[in-house]
Amino acid sequence: MGDSNNKIQFTEHLIAQIKKNNSATLKELYILNYPKIENFVLKNNGNKAQAKDLFQEAFIVFWKNIKEDKFTVQNNSNLNGYLYTISKNKWMDYLRSSSYKKTVNDSTVIEFNTTDEHLTDNDDDILKEKRLENIMLAFKDLGEPCKSLLKMFYYEKKSLSYIAEVINVKENTIRNKKYRCMNTLRNMVLASKKN
Amino acid sequence: MNNSKDISEELIETVERYLNKSMDKTELQDFEKKLEDSNFRTLVNDIKEIILGIETYELKEQLNEFHKEIDAKPKTYITSKLRFLHLKRIAVAAVLIISLGSLWYFTSNTNTRLYNKYFTPDPGLPTTMSSTSNFDFYDAMVNYKHGDYNVAISKWKTLAEKKPNNDTLNYFLGAAYLAIKKETQAIPFLEKTVQSKTDFYLKNDAYYYLGLAYLKEGNVELAIKYLELSKKEVSTEILSKLKK
Numbered sequence: 001m002g003d004s005n006n007k008i009q010f011t012e013h014l015i016a017q018i019k020k021n022n023s024a025t026l027k028e029l030y031i032l033n034y035p036k037i038e039n040f041v042l043k044n045n046g047n048k049a050q051a052k053d054l055f056q057e058a059f060i061v062f063w064k065n066i067k068e069d070k071f072t073v074q075n076n077s078n079l080n081g082y083l084y085t086i087s088k089n090k091w092m093d094y095l096r097s098s099s100y101k102k103t104v105n106d107s108t109v110i111e112f113n114t115t116d117e118h119l120t121d122n123d124d125d126i127l128k129e130k131r132l133e134n135i136m137l138a139f140k141d142l143g144e145p146c147k148s149l150l151k152m153f154y155y156e157k158k159s160l161s162y163i164a165e166v167i168n169v170k171e172n173t174i175r176n177k178k179y180r181c182m183n184t185l186r187n188m189v190l191a192s193k194k195n
Numbered sequence: 196m197n198n199s200k201d202i203s204e205e206l207i208e209t210v211e212r213y214l215n216k217s218m219d220k221t222e223l224q225d226f227e228k229k230l231e232d233s234n235f236r237t238l239v240n241d242i243k244e245i246i247l248g249i250e251t252y253e254l255k256e257q258l259n260e261f262h263k264e265i266d267a268k269p270k271t272y273i274t275s276k277l278r279f280l281h282l283k284r285i286a287v288a289a290v291l292i293i294s295l296g297s298l299w300y301f302t303s304n305t306n307t308r309l310y311n312k313y314f315t316p317d318p319g320l321p322t323t324m325s326s327t328s329n330f331d332f333y334d335a336m337v338n339y340k341h342g343d344y345n346v347a348i349s350k351w352k353t354l355a356e357k358k359p360n361n362d363t364l365n366y367f368l369g370a371a372y373l374a375i376k377k378e379t380q381a382i383p384f385l386e387k388t389v390q391s392k393t394d395f396y397l398k399n400d401a402y403y404y405l406g407l408a409y410l411k412e413g414n415v416e417l418a419i420k421y422l423e424l425s426k427k428e429v430s431t432e433i434l435s436k437l438k439k
Contacts, residue, residue: 021250021253021254023257026254026257026261027257027261027264030258030261030262031261031264031265034262034265035265052262056255056258056259056262059254059258060251060254060255060258063254064247064251128244131244132244132247132248132251134248135244135245135247135248135249135252136248136251136252136255138248139248139249139252140252144330145330148330148331149330150249151249151253152330152334154246154249154250155249155250155253155254165337166330166333166334166337167330167333175204176204179204179207182202182207182242182245183201183202185245185249186201186202186241186242186245187201189245
């Protein structure tokens, strides 16, 4: 009993680190789980490049679900297993998709059952994906120092006072700058929608 | 200057507090009540999506970085094996350190005594920036100045992969390795700095630290060569003691 309690505590600790985008934790999960997925994809009509793309997509879904508390320790205590399931289901979706079937003979496709409800795409999800893509494209084109500043604040979760120390300016200056950067980015996103 | 389309700073910060779960009960209740209004909800969702977009973009970038390691060494990801190897390596290293340490203690000579007398880590650069393009460099500089040399090294190393010939980067990588007593690792970076053809403003310091590093390594010949090249007063002082 004590052992399983420890396990739950450890998983909860990992979840907290993932939510903070702790790069050491993310890296460990990535490096540890990739080989299993690569193996799986290679055995199921895929190549290495596809394995990489698939795993990265799955990793992002995994990370997003954890952020949104869709994964709870109560229903599953194994994060690695969760990541594996998402990846596997994604690959099965791909094999069943029309774009794949066009390229191969149907008989080679092995049928699997997927039950994970988070993975079934509906129109709303597709729209959301599209919007997210737009935001990422806009962010990619956002100039410096906005890009670095927003990265440190929103991704690395550094405090404004820390960032202020790094650049040696007043905290309020950074706060204001961050605000203006956010609006610049938002206006870029809005502009891209009109095109 | 304020664009009418702009969202207010207050709203952005409110959404941040909501996402961080740092609202108190009253604020949370108020906020959730406001969310019932569909216009407000759309604005909030917009901000949430933008933040998610920034995070997803950066995560993707990081995943590609992680993957480079898998491509580089395809066999090391068997972690249990890896940990075992690490343990073994640590044990071997410990034995080595203990035996070398005692050897060093008994044969403690002028070179190391001189080194210990004269070596102080480079104080680092002031973290003021004219342009923020060097953000990552100065971020690591803050770590360096706080004495978190290992953190600084790992950040600078990532930068050095993209800019292997940057004198400032190489110099501070050398300085950071010296600060954690890893002279052997420091030397190649300092060598690169002094061999660079550009007129580097810390070149004298680079010669000086390179000389000290060789002194610590026991290579007196090279130590003298580089200390002579560095036009620092303190070098002359060390040289006079070395040549005695």
